Structures are given as structure tokens and as C-alpha cells.
């Protein structure tokens with residue numbers, strides 16, 4: 001039964017846990033360690049985290065493809081554990097691995113999907129979906145002639161044949177070149193504008209920043225932050241000066257910077273330190289002077305407004321390393 005509050009929520013998750021049993025003397029793996037989140041209807045919600053964080057595991061549980069170990073999840077107002085078949089009627093899923101028959105045309109594949117879902121006007125629905133993902137002109141070509149980006153967009157279309165309320169996309173642009181990535185973003189925005197709530201996972205900071213209304217950051221099976229991209233960055237409330245240092249310089253550099261005026265805090269940033277200050281432009285010269293006075297010559301000094309990577313760094317002490325997409329294989 002849906003309460004009035006539920007009506008506004010596309011996804012509700014409380015204390016969600018996944019424990020993979022490690023057979024043969026192997027340890028169990030706690031892939032998801034008690035996640036709470038809500039996704040409102042109409043949102044593009046991002047689930048951002050590095051490789052192995054637990055993104056796919058979470059999506060698969062919400063899509064009823066993997067049993068939930070503990071906790072509660074409702075999708076489209078339906079309890080996932082109690083009524084998985086009903087959940088499946090309301091969701092579309094495009095998973096990381098795209099499995100498309102290369103010898104079919106895009107139109108044939110979509111028509112097959114429409115038949116599987118017993119769509120009333122398959123030809124009409126196919127034409128509508130092909131237009132939605134920008135593949136009308138390529139519809140009669142075999143899929144093996146499609147680029148990586150076109151295959152992702154066709155996969156998006158197949159996930160939409162039954163007009164799902166909620167669309168799950170697991171790393172929709174991983175492995176795509178920047179131009180194809182931008183096209184997929186356009187299709188996601190268009191699908192969202194047509195009324196579909198979207199839950200997408202990504203390891204790309206820019207994708208989360210540009211595409212998502214709200215997001216949650218996951219690391220090692222736990223949420224480390226959640227909010228709008230702007231609110232997450234604003235919470236840091238400071239600029240970031242990153243100084244490149246040798247490992248043995250970290251400690252003396254921290255000591256030297258302890259007296260920096262306007263300093264908020266310092267964290268390790270891989271090959272150096274990230275110094276959070278209220279006014280970065282004003283502090284850069286002081287940072288360099290304090291380090292040089294202590295006999296430390298930083299390899300690089302950069303000043304930036306906080307990014308989602310800084311949000312991740314502030315929460316975990318590590319960089320997410322997902323900023324730049326690798327080119328398509």
C-alpha cells in the first residue's frame with residue numbers, strides 16, 4: 001500500500017545490505033553495507049563511486065536481479081522483496097554489459113522487445129523510441145555497423161519499450177569517447193524530460209555533476225555523501241590548493257602549513273596535499289612561501305573551486321580517479 005509520502009518517491013532504500021557468500025574457505029564480501037536513500041519521481045539521480053564501490057550490486061538488488069541480504073527497498077512504490085514481479089513491470093534496465101545481436105537491425109531488435117512486452121502498436125512504439133534516442137536514420141542498418149555510442153542508445157531504447165516509470169542505467173557511458181558520452185547524456189535528459197525517473201551509476205565526476213539533479217557518493221559499500229552537486233560542493237565551503245609533493249615531504253609540509261591564515265583543513269591527495277582555504281587566490285602565495293621557508297619545493301601548485309572529487313576526497317581521503325573517461329576500446 002502506498003502512503004501519500006510514497007507517491008512522491010520513485011525509490012526508497014533503508015539499511016540495504018548485500019553480503020556475497022565466499023564459498024570454499026573464502027571470506028564473505030560485504031559489497032553493500034547498509035545504504036539509505038530516496039529518489040523522488042522525475043529526478044535524474046546519480047550513484048557515484050569508484051570501481052568496486054558497490055554500484056552494480058545495488059542496482060541489481062533494486063532491479064530484482066540479485067537477492068537482498070538485509071534491509072528494505074521500494075521501487076515505484078512496490079516492495080522489492082515482497083513483489084519483485086510487480087517491480088519489474090515498472091522498471092527498465094540497461095546494464096553495464098550490452099548484449100545486442102550484431103546481425104539484427106536496430107529496428108528488428110526493438111520490434112522483438114515490443115513483442116516480448118506485448119506492446120499494443122509495435123511499429124508506432126519503435127518509431128517513437130528510435131526518434132527519442134536519435135537512431136531513426138540508422139534503424140535499418142545491422143547493429144554491427146553501429147558505434148559504441150549508438151549501441152548504448154539502442155540499449156536505452158530497448159529498456160523503454162514498456163514505458164517504465166523508473167529507468168536504471170549502470171555506467172551508461174563507461175568506455176565511450178567524449179563525443180558519444182555527450183550524446184548519451186542528451187538522450188538521458190530527453191528520456192527524463194518525457195517523464196521517466198532515472199537512477200544511474202557512474203564513476204565520472206563530470207557526468208554526475210552535469211547530468212544529475214541529486215546524487216549519492218558510495219565508497220566501499222557505504223554512502224559517504226548525498227545531495228545536489230552544488231550543495232555537496234558548497235558544504236566544503238572553501239577553495240582547494242593542491243600541492244604536488246614527494247611522500248617524505250607530506251609530514252613536514254603539513255607542519256609548515258599549520259600556521260596558514262584562513263586555513264580550513266588539509267588532507268592527503270595522492271601525490272601531495274589538498275589544502276582547503278576560505279580564499280584560495282589570497283592564500284596561494286602564503287602556501288608557497290611557508291613551504292619554501294621549510295625547505296620544501298612543491299612540484300606543482302594548483303588552485304580550484306571544490307569539485308565532486310574534492311567532496312569524495314574530503315569524505316574518504318582518496319581521489320575517485322574517474323575524472324577522465326578512457327577512450328573506447
Ligand SMILES: Nc1ncnc2c1ncn2[C@@H]1O[C@H](COP(=O)(O)OP(=O)(O)O)[C@@H](O)[C@H]1O
Pocket residue numbers: 020029030031049050051052053054055056057058
Ligand atoms: N558475484 C559476486 N561475488 C562475490 N563478490 C562480488 C560479486 N560481484 C561483485 N562482488 C564484489 O562486490 C564489490 C562491489 O562490486 P560492484 O557492485 O560490482 O562494484 P561497482 O559496480 O561499484 O564497481 C566488489 O568488491 C566486488 O569484487
Ligand SMILES: [Mg+2]
Pocket residue numbers: 055056057096170171
Ligand atoms: Mg559496476
